[in-house]
Amino acid sequence: MLVCRSKGLLQRLLSPGSNTSSRDYKVAVVGASGGIGQPLSLLLKQNSLVSELSIHDMRNIKGVEADLSHICTSVQTNAYEDQQLEDCLAAADVVVVPAGLPRKPGMTRDQLFEANAGVALRVARAVSESCPGALLAFVTNPINSIVPIAAELLKSKNSYDPRRLFGITTLDVVRARTFVGDFLNVNPAKVDLPVIGGHAGKTILPIFSQCCPSFQCQLEDIRRLTHRIQEAGTEVVNAKDGAGSATLSMAYAAARFVNSLLRGLSGEPDVMECAYVGYKSPCLPFFATPLMLSAKGVEQNLGLPHLDDFERESLEQMLPELEQSIQKGVVYAKEKMEKEECQQECQK
Ligand SMILES: NC(=O)c1ccc[n+]([C@@H]2O[C@H](COP(=O)([O-])OP(=O)(O)OC[C@H]3O[C@@H](n4cnc5c(N)ncnc54)[C@H](O)[C@@H]3O)[C@@H](O)[C@H]2O)c1
Numbered sequence: 625m626l627v628c629r630s631k632g633l634l635q636r637l638l639s640p641g642s643n644t645s646s647r648d649y650k651v652a653v654v655g656a657s658g659g660i661g662q663p664l665s666l667l668l669k670q671n672s673l674v675s676e677l678s679i680h681d682m683r684n685i686k687g688v689e690a691d692l693s694h695i696c697t698s699v700q701t702n703a704y705e706d707q708q709l710e711d712c713l714a715a716a717d718v719v720v721v722p723a724g725l726p727r728k729p730g731m732t733r734d735q736l737f738e739a740n741a742g743v744a745l746r747v748a749r750a751v752s753e754s755c756p757g758a759l760l761a762f763v764t765n766p767i768n769s770i771v772p773i774a775a776e777l778l779k780s781k782n783s784y785d786p787r788r789l790f791g792i793t794t795l796d797v798v799r800a801r802t803f804v805g806d807f808l809n810v811n812p813a814k815v816d817l818p819v820i821g822g823h824a825g826k827t828i829l830p831i832f833s834q835c836c837p838s839f840q841c842q843l844e845d846i847r848r849l850t851h852r853i854q855e856a857g858t859e860v861v862n863a864k865d866g867a868g869s870a871t872l873s874m875a876y877a878a879a880r881f882v883n884s885l886l887r888g889l890s891g892e893p894d895v896m897e898c899a900y901v902g903y904k905s906p907c908l909p910f911f912a913t914p915l916m917l918s919a920k921g922v923e924q925n926l927g928l929p930h931l932d933d934f935e936r937e938s939l940e941q942m943l944p945e946l947e948q949s950i951q952k953g954v955v956y957a958k959e960k961m962e963k964e965e966c967q968q969e970c971q972k
């Protein structure tokens with residue numbers, strides 16, 4: 625008799641590729657014991673599109689599993705320790721990665737590069753081995769470099785599909801909605817506005833000219849709101865005073881993004897999110913824009929929204945920094961992979 629841990633997995637074995645009409649997905653969370661990973665797993669445990677939640681971390685993952693297992697939803701949770709990453713990711717539909725060090729006050733996101741770049745290589749390699757068709761979404765900072773690193777690794781394994789690799793920038797959108805909601809004294813859930821570029825300081829660019837509801841205000845107010853959105857992460861880092869960066873709001877934003885990916889996978893039409901991708905990106909090889917999602921991952925890159933003069937000027941100003949961050953990731957990945965190849969040759 626065929627015994628299968630997950631309904632989703634059984635279905636995929638019986639009719640591979642049949643998932644577009646199914647609502648029975650396996651989601652893997654890498655870094656699930658962390659400040660983001662735990663509340664994100666809690667939210668995914670309540671998602672009716674998920675049948676299996678596979679969680680991985682280098683520490684304390686069994687404790688997190690025991691805790692989650694006492695929650696009465698039908699989502700089955702399985703935990704994997706450090707060396708079991710490939711098992712954790714086997715046949716996953718979506719892999720979401722909140723693994724890696726967070727900032728402390730005074731640090732830039734780029735200063736996390738050395739600590740976190742290896743996470744991108746390790747997870748991308750495991751995805752290429754265990755679930756090459758999965759949608760892979762990184763939370764890990766510095767996002768602007770982490771996604772290009774993962775892309776290089778996947779290319780080297782012939783598993784790169786730019787429709788399926790994402791840097792999650794949803795928190796910037798969530799913040800933009802919240803701050804505009806406060807400013808206009810309206811429900812933030814009713815506010816819609818795109819945020820483009822990347823995810824660090826001035827590379828985060830909210831497009832107020834496309835805000836719905838539209839509003840008229842002084843350029844000074846737009847500058848102030850833009851600056852607050854660009855520095856919102858630092859606001860939380862400073863308020864936490866050394867205890868880490870945004871975790872709860874990020875878990876909310878990542879859970880929302882994963883839900884949108886799953887809705888796209890399940891064939892729901894018109895699912896849109898802004899995210900940092902390398903599929904038909906305007907301006908640079910990787911760029912956050914509004915996207916239409918589908919069973920393919922990105923169905924369509926909706927490109928740059930219409931920009932006013934202030935937004936066009938801000939876009940021009942961010943491009944050199946974002947380009948440098950992308951290049952830094954690409955160079956790191958190439959050098960690291962070359963070194964590994966050399967070491968393997970030497971060992972033969
Ligand atoms: N994209 C965004 O908008 C955004 C927002 C907030 C935080 N972040 C980033 O998310 C990351 C995580 O933040 P946090 O507050 O949850 O940090 P945290 O330190 O609380 O948790 C990180 C977890 O990752 C685990 N980990 C580290 N390396 C790993 C590996 N190779 N494999 C598996 N697990 C690994 C750690 O054991 C830890 O449990 C940071 O890099 C942070 O800067 C991004």
Ligand SMILES: O=C(O)C[C@H](O)C(=O)O
Nearest residue numbers: 727765857858861869870
């Ligand atoms: O600010 C950070 O370092 C975490 C995250 O990128 C955020 O925007 O909250």
